Amino acid sequence: MDIWGDDRVSKGTLSTRDKQKLYLNAKKRCENCRKKIDFADMEVGHRNKTYSLGARTTLANSLCLCHGCNKKQGTDSWETFQKKQGKQDPKTIMKKSLQALSITQLKTLAQKHEVTVEGKLVYDSFETRRQAPTKSQYINKLVSVVKEKELSSV
Ligand SMILES: [Zn+2]
DSSP states (O other), X not given: OOTTTTHXXXXXXXXXXXXXXXXXXXXXXXXXXXXBOOXXXXXXXESSSOXXXXXXXXXXXXXXXXXXHHHHHTTSXXXXXXXXXXXXXXXXXXXXXXXXXXHHHHHHHHHHTTOOOOOOEEEOSSOEEEOOOOHHHHHHHHTTTOOGGXXXXX
């Protein structure tokens, strides 16, 4: 090995052995669209930064992709790429969208879906009262019933 170590040779490309490992780890499928691909057609994608931004290509930072998906990913990180394709957990996305609404808007949605959201019971010396439901109580109940397109109509 020379003084440059592996850095110079491995930057931007994996060794054939690593490529084979990557291919087998991915079960011979594109890790994005799950399409079965031939080893010869496999393209090495990146999980984090692109090579052009100075990231090293290591097995751990690589993805087994088909040509189409590699092209689609472009310079995005794997996470961004997945998000752009809407592959994030739909519940997480919905929760975020609901959090952006006001309590009045949440109330409207709850009524529309006939979802009852009850606040906590509070006991004081004279009576038992029910507190107004909190935002997160609304969100927890609404997250599985509300559809994305309804959010723009409230
Ligand atoms: Zn693909």
